[in-house]
Amino acid sequence: xxxxxxxxxxxxxxxxxxxxGPGLMGVAHHLAVYSCKGGVGKSTVAVNLAYELANRxxxxxLLDCDIYGPSLPVLLxxxxxxxxxxxxxxxxxxxxxxxxxKVMSLGYVSPESGVPGSGPGGGAAVLxxxxxxxxxTQLLKGTDWGDLDVLVxxxxxxxxxxxxxxxxxxxxxxxxxxxxPSKLAAVxxxxxxxxxxxxxxxxxxxxxxxxxxxxxxxxxxRPFGPGLLG
Numbered sequence: 001x002x003x004x005x006x007x008x009x010x011x012x013x014x015x016x017x018x019x020x021g022p023g024l025m026g027v028a029h030h031l032a033v034y035s036c037k038g039g040v041g042k043s044t045v046a047v048n049l050a051y052e053l054a055n056r057x058x059x060x061x062l063l064d065c066d067i068y069g070p071s072l073p074v075l076l077x078x079x080x081x082x083x084x085x086x087x088x089x090x091x092x093x094x095x096x097x098x099x100x101x102k103v104m105s106l107g108y109v110s111p112e113s114g115v116p117g118s119g120p121g122g123g124a125a126v127l128x129x130x131x132x133x134x135x136x137t138q139l140l141k142g143t144d145w146g147d148l149d150v151l152v153x154x155x156x157x158x159x160x161x162x163x164x165x166x167x168x169x170x171x172x173x174x175x176x177x178x179x180x181p182s183k184l185a186a187v188x189x190x191x192x193x194x195x196x197x198x199x200x201x202x203x204x205x206x207x208x209x210x211x212x213x214x215x216x217x218x219x220x221x222r223p224f225g226p227g228l229l230g
Contacts, residue, residue: 021141022088022089022092022144023086023088023092023140023141023142023143023144023145024140024141024145024151026145026146026147026148027061027145027147027148027150027151028148028149028150029149029150029151029173030150030151030153030170030171030172030173031049031150031151031152031153031172031173031174031175031176032153032155032163032166032172032174032175032176032196032201033045033046033049033152033153033154033155033175033176033178034155034163034175034176034177034178034192034196035157035177035178035179035185035188035189035192036157036158036159036188036189036191036192036195037157037179037180037182037184037185037188037189038157040178040179040180040185040209040210041178041180041209041210042154042155042157042178043064043066043071043072043075043154044075044209045176045178045207045209046062046152046153046154047062047072047075047076047154049152049176050062050101050152051099051100051101053149053150053152054099054100054101058149058150059146059147059148059149059150060100060101060102060148060149060150060151060152061095061101061102061103061104061145061148061150061151061152062101062102062103062104062151062152062154063103063104063105063139063140063143063151063152063153063154064103064104064105064106064107064139064154065136065139065140065153065154065155065156065162065166066154066155066156067106067132067135067136067156067162068132068156069156070105070106070107071105071154072103072104072105072107072108072154073105073107073108074107076098076099076103078096078097078098078103079098080096081096081108082096083095083096083104083108083109086143086144088144091138091142092142092143092144093142093143093144094143094144095143095144095145096108102145102146102148104139104143105139106135106139109139130161132161132162133161133162133164133165136162136165136166137165137169140153140166140169140170150173153166159191159192159195163195164199167196167199167200167201168199172201174201174202174203174204175196175201175202175203175204176203176204176205176206176207177189177192177193177203177205177206177207178206178207178209179206179207179208179209179227180208180209180210180211180224180227181208181210181211181222181224181225181226181227182224182227186227189206193206208227210224211224211227
């Protein structure tokens with residue numbers, strides 16, 4: 001069984017999160033992709049961003065930080081999604097490699113690990129916020145990422161424990177906000193920008209997803225209105 005996060009109820013090995021620093025030593029930059037509203041296409045943007053950076057010659061990793069609803073196993077289908085042990089240390093594992101990008105998600109971790117919700121088609125991850133943060137921390141620090149120019153972090157929706165933990169544990173190089181033209185999404189996007197600003201992390205870009213579509217006749221339609229970005 002994969003050694004990731006061997007949990008039993010609310011018990012957690014503190015060494016799993018505090019002693020796995022070597023996995024991140026070769027990572028130059030950490031870039032968070034966030035939204036405070038679910039269903040805006042944040043994970044799709046994070047995947048496309050990671051692969052575009054790789055296409056431009058970057059050494060890129062992508063971490064799915066959503067414990068309750070991991071998206072990478074749905075968006076990416078590696079030929080070999082087996083998570084294997086790393087020789088770097090006890091409890092360390094290698095990321096899955098797909099299309100030139102190193103990826104990791106709770107959805108790739110063996111169900112035998114004992115983490116609720118792990119594995120492809122895993123059930124509900126019934127975890128309190130602090131426990132979810134610890135699982136994310138182990139996925140982050142317990143993965144042997146090797147040498148990377150940037151590690152893209154696909155954050156879960158909201159401004160909760162996972163976001164705060166990553167902002168405190170990492171020196172984020174920047175963040176990308178994803179929203180839609182919907183007023184509800186725009187309001188929450190502004191809250192996210194404010195949160196990251198208070199944490200000292202610069203939001204370097206805002207992506208307005210589902211903004212418009214071009215019809216074959218050449219006209220452009222904005223079904224949700226002008227949106228946040230005009």
